[in-house]
Amino acid sequence: MDKTILEMQHITKEFPGVRALDDVCFSVTDKEIHCLVGENGAGKSTLMKVLSGVYPHGDYEGEIIFNGTVQKYSNISDSKKAGIAIIYQELALIPELTVYENIFLGHEIKSGLVIDWNETIQKATQMLKKVGLDVNPTVKVKELGLGKQQLIEIAKALSVDVKLLILDEPTSALNETDSENLMKLLRDLKKHGVTSVLISHKLKEVIGIADRVTVLRDGRTICTLDAQKGEVSENILIKHMVGREINNVYPKRKSTIVDANVFEVKDWHVYDPKVGREILKNINLNVRKGEIVSLAGLMGSGRTELALSLFGNPRKYRVNGEMVVSGKQVHLTHPEHAIKAGLAYVTEDRKGNGLILIQDIKQNITLANLRAIAENGVVNSNEEVVASKEYKNSLNIKTPSIEQKVLNLSGGNQQKVSVAKWLFVHPQILILDEPTRGIDVGAKYEIYMIMNKLVEQGMSIIMISSELPEILGMSDRIYVVSSGRIAGELSANEATQERIMQLATD
Amino acid sequence: MAFIKNVQKTIKENIRDYGMFIALFAIMIFFTITTKGIFISPRNISNLVNQTGYIAVLAVGMTLVIVIRHIDLSVGFLAGFMGAISAIAMVSWHLPVGVVIPLVLILGILAGLLTAFLVAKLGIPAFVASLAGWLIYRGALLLVTLKTGTIIIPNATYNAIGNGYIPDIPDIGILPGAHKVTLLLGILAVIFFVIGEIKNREKKKAYDFEVSSMDMFIMKMIFVSALIMAVTWVLAGYNGLSWTFVIVLVVTLVYHFISTQTVLGRYIYAVGGNPEAAELSGINVKTITYIVFGSMGMLSALSGILYTSRLQSATTIAGQLFEMDAIAAAYVGGVSASGGVGRVTGSIIGAFVMMSLTSGMNLMTIDISSQYIVKGAVLAAAVIFDVATRNRSK
Ligand SMILES: Nc1ncnc2c1ncn2[C@@H]1O[C@H](COP(=O)(O)OP(=O)(O)OP(=O)(O)O)[C@@H](O)[C@H]1O
Ligand SMILES: [Mg+2]
Numbered sequence: 001m002d003k004t005i006l007e008m009q010h011i012t013k014e015f016p017g018v019r020a021l022d023d024v025c026f027s028v029t030d031k032e033i034h035c036l037v038g039e040n041g042a043g044k045s046t047l048m049k050v051l052s053g054v055y056p057h058g059d060y061e062g063e064i065i066f067n068g069t070v071q072k073y074s075n076i077s078d079s080k081k082a083g084i085a086i087i088y089q090e091l092a093l094i095p096e097l098t099v100y101e102n103i104f105l106g107h108e109i110k111s112g113l114v115i116d117w118n119e120t121i122q123k124a125t126q127m128l129k130k131v132g133l134d135v136n137p138t139v140k141v142k143e144l145g146l147g148k149q150q151l152i153e154i155a156k157a158l159s160v161d162v163k164l165l166i167l168d169e170p171t172s173a174l175n176e177t178d179s180e181n182l183m184k185l186l187r188d189l190k191k192h193g194v195t196s197v198l199i200s201h202k203l204k205e206v207i208g209i210a211d212r213v214t215v216l217r218d219g220r221t222i223c224t225l226d227a228q229k230g231e232v233s234e235n236i237l238i239k240h241m242v243g244r245e246i247n248n249v250y251p252k253r254k255s256t257i258v259d260a261n262v263f264e265v266k267d268w269h270v271y272d273p274k275v276g277r278e279i280l281k282n283i284n285l286n287v288r289k290g291e292i293v294s295l296a297g298l299m300g301s302g303r304t305e306l307a308l309s310l311f312g313n314p315r316k317y318r319v320n321g322e323m324v325v326s327g328k329q330v331h332l333t334h335p336e337h338a339i340k341a342g343l344a345y346v347t348e349d350r351k352g353n354g355l356i357l358i359q360d361i362k363q364n365i366t367l368a369n370l371r372a373i374a375e376n377g378v379v380n381s382n383e384e385v386v387a388s389k390e391y392k393n394s395l396n397i398k399t400p401s402i403e404q405k406v407l408n409l410s411g412g413n414q415q416k417v418s419v420a421k422w423l424f425v426h427p428q429i430l431i432l433d434e435p436t437r438g439i440d441v442g443a444k445y446e447i448y449m450i451m452n453k454l455v456e457q458g459m460s461i462i463m464i465s466s467e468l469p470e471i472l473g474m475s476d477r478i479y480v481v482s483s484g485r486i487a488g489e490l491s492a493n494e495a496t497q498e499r500i501m502q503l504a505t506d
Numbered sequence: 507m508a509f510i511k512n513v514q515k516t517i518k519e520n521i522r523d524y525g526m527f528i529a530l531f532a533i534m535i536f537f538t539i540t541t542k543g544i545f546i547s548p549r550n551i552s553n554l555v556n557q558t559g560y561i562a563v564l565a566v567g568m569t570l571v572i573v574i575r576h577i578d579l580s581v582g583f584l585a586g587f588m589g590a591i592s593a594i595a596m597v598s599w600h601l602p603v604g605v606v607i608p609l610v611l612i613l614g615i616l617a618g619l620l621t622a623f624l625v626a627k628l629g630i631p632a633f634v635a636s637l638a639g640w641l642i643y644r645g646a647l648l649l650v651t652l653k654t655g656t657i658i659i660p661n662a663t664y665n666a667i668g669n670g671y672i673p674d675i676p677d678i679g680i681l682p683g684a685h686k687v688t689l690l691l692g693i694l695a696v697i698f699f700v701i702g703e704i705k706n707r708e709k710k711k712a713y714d715f716e717v718s719s720m721d722m723f724i725m726k727m728i729f730v731s732a733l734i735m736a737v738t739w740v741l742a743g744y745n746g747l748s749w750t751f752v753i754v755l756v757v758t759l760v761y762h763f764i765s766t767q768t769v770l771g772r773y774i775y776a777v778g779g780n781p782e783a784a785e786l787s788g789i790n791v792k793t794i795t796y797i798v799f800g801s802m803g804m805l806s807a808l809s810g811i812l813y814t815s816r817l818q819s820a821t822t823i824a825g826q827l828f829e830m831d832a833i834a835a836a837y838v839g840g841v842s843a844s845g846g847v848g849r850v851t852g853s854i855i856g857a858f859v860m861m862s863l864t865s866g867m868n869l870m871t872i873d874i875s876s877q878y879i880v881k882g883a884v885l886a887a888a889v890i891f892d893v894a895t896r897n898r899s900k
Contacts, residue, residue: 314785336788345786353786356779358846367776368787370769377768382713421787 005030005195006051006164011062013046013055015408017400020046021060022219028164028197031190035206036199038216038241039440040412041398044199045089047216048166052086053079067163077106083163087153087170089199089411089438090351095142100124102141103156127155132181145300147178154185165189166197169411171205172438175299175466183209201412201440203234215240242442249445250473253452256290257476261324262460263287263429268321270309270484279305280484283321287429292451292461294471297481297504303464304348306481307431311345312338326428339368344427346418348434348464354418357407361399362388364406364417369425391420396446411438419447423454430454433464448474468497480504512722525891526839526855533859537866545866548744555741556668558861559750560585560812564832565839565853566761567805570798572836573778575845576625576632578799579829580617580639581806586825587647588614588807589814593657594650596664603663610807617643618803619796626795640829648822657820668816671745672752685746692738696731703727750812754854757805761850774798779846834881835860838888842896859884 006028013021021043028034036044050060053073064071066082073079079086093102100117103124108115124137133151141149150170157165165186171179179202186196186209200206206213213232215222222240225231239245263286270280280302287293295303309317312335323330325341332338338345347354355364365388366373373383388402395416399409406414415438422430432451436444451461451474465471471478478490480503488503517524537545544550564581571578588610595606617639624635651657659665674687681689703723710717717723741747765771776784777794785791809828814820839856841848860881867877 311786312788314782334788334790335786336790339788347783347786353780353782356776356783356846358779359775363772363776367772367784367789370772374769377770379767379769379772381767382709382715385715386713 003030004028005067007063007065008047008051009063009065011047011050011060011064013043013050013060017404020219021050024062024216024219024221026214026221027224028195029212031193031195032211033186033190033196033198033209035210035213036197036216037201037203037206037213037237038222039398039442040416040438041410042216042241042440043219044216045168045410048086048168048197048199051079052076052084052166080160083161084166085157085160085162085164086166087150087157087168089168089172091146091149091153093141093149093152093156096140098138098140099128099135099144099152100137102152103127103137103159105156107160123159124155127159128152130158131155131185146173147175147299150174150178151182154182158189162194164195164197166199168199169201169438170198171200171202172411173299173434176468178299179205201438201444203237203441206237207232207234213237217241217243238441241440246441246445249441249448250470251445251448251452253456255476256455256458258289258458260289261286262289262326263462264322264324265310266322266324268306268309268323269319270305271318271320272305272315273318278484279317280309283486285479285486285489287460287462289460290455290458291476292455292463292474294475294478295462295464295481296468296471296478296500297466297487299466301481301504302484303481304433305484307345307433307462307464310338311335311343311431339425339427342428343431344368344422344425344429345431346422346433346435348437350414350418355406355414355421358405360405361392361397361402361409361417365391365402365420365424368421372424387424388420391424395420395450396443412440412443415439416443416447419450423450427459429460429462431462431464434466435463436465436467436470468500471495471500472497482506509721512719513725516718516722521895525895526852526859526888529888530855530859530862533862533866537862537869541866541869544869546740548740548742550865550869551740552744552748554858554861554865555754556748556750556816557865558857559668559754560809560816561828561831561835561861562754562854562857563757563805563812564809564828565835565857566757566850567802568829568832568836569839569841569848569850569853570761570765570774571632571802572833572841572843573846573848574774574795574798575778575781576795576798577636577833578618578621578632578639578802579636580621580643581636581802581809581832582825582828582830583640583643583647584614584617584803584806584825585810585813585828586820586823587643587650587810588617589810589824590647590650590657590820592664592811593659593814593820596659596661597657603661606664607811610811611804614803614805614807614810615800616803617806618799618801621803622796622799625799626792643825647824651820651822655822659814659818659820665815665818667749667753668812668814669818670749672747672749674746683743685742685744688738688742688746691747692735692742695734695738699730699734700727750816753808753812757808758850758854765850770797775846831860832857834885838885840888840892842892856888859888 004027008026011021011024024047026047038044049055051064053076056074057072071082100121104120109120109123110116121137128135128137131151131154133148135144135148141152150173171182174182183205189196210227210232212224212226214224265283265285268280268283269278272279283306297303308315309319310323312332313319314335330341332341351357362384366384370379373380373387385402392402397416398413406417419435436447439447455461463474472495476492478495479486480488480500482504487506490499534546568578591613592606592610595601595609621635621639624630625632672687674685707717707723765774773789773794776789777791781791810825813824835857836848836853838859839852841853863881863884864877867880
């Protein structure tokens, strides 16, 4: 049984100024689910990119043995042919194409020279069934939520003959139910002979599914733990990942609430002309000074749309209702005005609309508040460096320099840049949309500490999160959003996972 | 030893930035050899500068247009049309030059804003919107020159823009034959440059930042100073600085400053890098689009003035293919079609590379058909170089 299917030996990979992998050894047994964990920037994604040929042979040191033979991939299609499929941290679907086109992109089903679309659609339907996804294969991918897109990625991966399936943080954008479905799917696939490597920052999920876990830290293998031998537990994992123990993942804070509303929304209706219907109905909510208010709910319940409609309405929804910021009624028609009014919004999709990937860290951090470091319209680049270094240190952004392009950062560190950018605006009301998505435990803890510090200083926070433990651990008050309505409001004491789920699904 | 290592390291890290510069240098040396020195003669270089001027200013504007992921095809005939308007304003309406030039520049801005309106407000792709402009301005140019054909401009002040040189002090016995004001300006430029660099370094030090090693710093200053002096020396040998040169220099410096040092410049590059993220960061993408196209319109008008005054007349086909030369210059200079990347200075170098090729090959009496092929190959090579070095730095 315990046949080794993959052996990566002494892998070293360097980027200018960073040694991302340093003599890493990693081995996977046939038909196991092997989890790979580690802090942001530990080298997990890089290791998998080495394996799949994104970094071709010769670009790294060390050896890859798959199915008993040494492999020298020079690109991804080589590894694909060998039976290795990888789903990247960044989704790689083409939004403008339909589901079936995406699934068979790159290996179209042909009869003669032309593509056999009927056969394609039929096969695609089968693949969708296999991953338990109930969507029409003829819709465009951009019309689906992230959770569904993720499943389509998997369907795409499975559409060729796969022996080893690699998933880089597939659940970071999924809600609990979708995540559970995915885990079930992996177990099913395992029964059918597919081995999986799963990268995740959600330790509960790792503990639930892993046969074995390998921990990376700073580009080195720390250890490989066996679940059957009882070696895998949250505390042990954290200790190996971070190098120290973290006892309470959600740091406590003294209540900092001042009984004065700084933010209020009344009878807020939002109509989206693009989909031709009202996407948010009769939203009423308020936030007090020094309070952390959460918006809980399922993916697609309309929380991001709500945040956008409040934050200057860049999508040009038709909005009806009243918004009061610090006692003043405001009418915000551009994010520019929202920022001036004291709002900040950390977007959920850091790559899509959060960051400018081709620019460096410092330019990203200062962008939303450039005038603070400018005089008469001229940017003081020295001040810029000072400010960015401050955030690099306080948020512990892992990078050789703040001149590094954001593109080259690990996912979690990109998220920290995104947060830093909006902290630099010094807002009164900070809206965080999935703030800890793809962030490791240590960094999560840091972000929570920062949130606590901010509310202590009198800031108010609206947090959108699909992670219930995070909502329960951090909020003073919770609004549950369900299909564009506020389904209920819970105080920290009355909230439980069950209550929230009940409201979210009714 | 450490010094040589430092030099190697600097070159390696900045090969992308200096690549075009080196290429321009190589091309100039090549032609200097093949034409037995005629190419580098003060007279030829001076002419080269004056010929490049009207494309160079277009390339500057086009850089920013491409940076924000658009294109403007209308600039060529807009330049031609604006040139014709300036001729008519002087010849038929008898307006003084001092009125004509600002008037035409403002008209150019309005034309640019019109394109921007179609692009930003109505959401028409810039390619199509400006193609419509291309047709319209071409027609407009034909229309206004219909009756008269070529319009001869009798105004000496106006014609000096494209043909004249800055005045010199009377001969006082030293350096006969050289243009003394030009040399003086060159020396001033070196002094300003050196002082600026030193101040910058001091400021960085005050912030406790790392600065380049002293030997590298001195090297850089000597190198740039020598370059400035070499250029002024060559130009001083023949009539001195032309007005065209002065105009191109001012445009380059202003746009370089705006694009690298100001909030506006940052916003432009942010919009190019990721428009959605820029919008959410409080940047008004539409406003930026208006500004960039408006500036393009103004520079088109300027290009028209430079060209018309160089010919001392407005012709029916003025501006033909200028847009293609400007776009080529921008791409040779390293802008990226996917947006957010490209420098104004790069495009200026690009313009000079293309014009040097023309001038050099003309001197070598290479026929026009081969010239096009060579220029096409150079454009392709420049873009390949750009893509290759970009992937490596990833
Ligand atoms: N193309 C690149 N150029 C330069 N540095 C890079 C590049 N890609 C990755 N790195 C660096 O290599 C290190 C490892 O990155 P990697 O993406 O593998 O981390 P990770 O473990 O997947 O982290 P995360 O959990 O945040 O996704 C990081 O320090 C990152 O900044
Ligand atoms: Mg990663």
